Each structure stands twice: as C-alpha cells, then as structure tokens.
Amino acid sequence: MSELRFEGLTVRYGATTAVDDVSLTVPEGQIVGLVGESGSGKSTLARAAVGLAPIESGRILLDGRPVPTTGRRRPLQMVFQDPYSSLDPRMSIGESVAEAMPRGASRLERRAEVERLLELVHLDPARAAARPAELSGGQRQRVALARALAGRPQVVIADEITSALDVSIQGAVLNLVRELQAELGLSMLFISHNLAVVRYVATHVAVMRDGRIVEQGTTAQVLAEPEHVYTRELLAAVPGTNSRSPR
Incomplete structure (x- = not known):
C-alpha cells in the first residue's frame, strides 16, 4: 500500500x-x-x-x-455508498469481481482469485454465480469491497x-x-x-x-x-x- x-x-x-x-x-x-x-x-x-x-x-x-x-x-479504487454503482446487475458477483482484476491471468487463476477475495470479505465462494439482486445490502457492499481489492489498489x-x-x-x-x-x-x-x-x-x-x-x-x-x-x-x-x- x-x-x-x-x-x-x-x-x-x-x-x-x-x-x-x-x-x-x-x-x-x-x-x-x-x-x-x-x-x-x-x-x-x-x-x-x-x-x-x-x-x-x-x-x-x-x-x-x-x-x-x-x-x-x-x-486508487473507490467503494461507493450504493454498491449498485460498481456492480452490473446483469453480471454474477463472481464476474463483477473478476472484471476488475488486472489482465494476464488464466481462467483458472482468475477463478481462484475470485474465491479468495470472496472468502476475504466473508462471503461463500459458492455464491459467485449469484446476481447482485439476490444479495442483501450488506452482502452487496462486501462484494463491492472485494471488487475494489481485485484491482490491487495502492x-x-x-x-x-x-x-x-x-x-x-x-x-x-x-x-x-x-x-x-x-x-x-x-x-x-x-x-x-x-x-x-x-x-x-x-x-x-x-x-x-x-x-x-x-x-x-x-x-x-x-x-x-x-x-x-x-x-x-x-x-x-x-x-x-x-x-x-x-x-
């Protein structure tokens, strides 16, 4: 950092x-x-x-x-008051987190990193296929934090x-x-x-x-x-x- x-x-x-x-x-x-x-x-x-x-x-x-x-x-990565500002409702939460990652990683590496980040914010990686609308407000904010961290910000x-x-x-x-x-x-x-x-x-x-x-x-x-x-x-x-x- x-x-x-x-x-x-x-x-x-x-x-x-x-x-x-x-x-x-x-x-x-x-x-x-x-x-x-x-x-x-x-x-x-x-x-x-x-x-x-x-x-x-x-x-x-x-x-x-x-x-x-x-x-x-x-x-610099920003997390907003409304997590919908950074989460595409059409994408799964796993896809949203993966989208923010730097390029160059393989599909398997990206999948493993999504799982790691979801675990880091105390979300079950098994829910990676869920859409934002399926989550509570607190869970969506956790996904927004995971997405911000996926970009490896300083x-x-x-x-x-x-x-x-x-x-x-x-x-x-x-x-x-x-x-x-x-x-x-x-x-x-x-x-x-x-x-x-x-x-x-x-x-x-x-x-x-x-x-x-x-x-x-x-x-x-x-x-x-x-x-x-x-x-x-x-x-x-x-x-x-x-x-x-x-x-």
Whole structure:
C-alpha cells in the first residue's frame, strides 16, 4: 500500500467552490476518517482523487508522484455508498469481481482469485454465480469491497459505505474494514458523516466543513481535545460522549 496526499486541492463547479485549498495525507497502511455533514465537500474530494471531479488547482500525489488518471489499472479504487454503482446487475458477483482484476491471468487463476477475495470479505465462494439482486445490502457492499481489492489498489477510498445499511449490518461491515486493514495493511480514506463510525475504524481523522478541513490529527487526539467548534458539535451528537463547552 502507499501514501496518498492532497496538496492545496481546489474543486469548483461554476461559481461554487466545493473543495477549497484542502491538504490532507493518508499515511501508508493507515485509515484516515474524513467526517463532515452532507455538502461539506468530502465526497467531492474523493471523486477528484479518482478523476470524477474537475481539479482547478492543487495536486494529488501517490508516494510523491501525481496519481495516474489513464490506463486500465487504477492505483486508487473507490467503494461507493450504493454498491449498485460498481456492480452490473446483469453480471454474477463472481464476474463483477473478476472484471476488475488486472489482465494476464488464466481462467483458472482468475477463478481462484475470485474465491479468495470472496472468502476475504466473508462471503461463500459458492455464491459467485449469484446476481447482485439476490444479495442483501450488506452482502452487496462486501462484494463491492472485494471488487475494489481485485484491482490491487495502492489506496482504497470508501465513501459512506455503511450509511445506507441497517445499524446491525453497519457493525459487521465496519468490523470487516478493520480486519482487512490489519490483514492487508490497507491505506484507506474512509468518508462518513458519522463521527462514531470514524472513531471506530480510523487511526487519523480530518473534519471537513464548507469545503475546507477545519481540524485534523490522530483520532485519539482530535476526539479527546477538539479544537474547532464544529468538531465539538459533531462530537456532542455522538451518544455516550461528553464534549467540552466551546472556548
């Protein structure tokens, strides 16, 4: 895995500045949580990283070099809130995972890799022939994770991947994210509007509001000593936490 770095990134749509001079680092082998309310710019930042949003200024670097935006193999893989965004309903889940693999492997090798990846995300390889519609939302999100990993990415970007799931299913997917990070040494930008979710999975956290990063640091540091009033507001909304009154 690798280090992903945003340097002074700005994204504009007409007169609207969606991301405003953002600098953020995802260290190698770490999960960085990016938290903020809807419209804060966090998903736009993610989309810019994978070439889906126009960059007006600034740079996105992977191990110190510009992220390549051409070629079949992409070093950054994104997992979306809705797994249907990356899963073709006409294809079996095994075919969807295999489609994302680098070229060159034999049919038997691809089949074995599909089985390995499905097992990695705790899905029965015997279900490889199933269509996405036959799976639950949580299972589809596991397939989306397997598909992202099939591309052998250097960094994974997870954009609100649990927000559409039932609370009981959210916990299982979050546990899987932690397990994958520990087993594979994943570098991941984990985006959420829920600070409790970010606290559970991330080693570092950045708080975004109105297109800007207002606070960032280790998760333990930011949550124990929040400096920005917006961070304290987010923390106060998490059940079972005590936030300090604004200074």
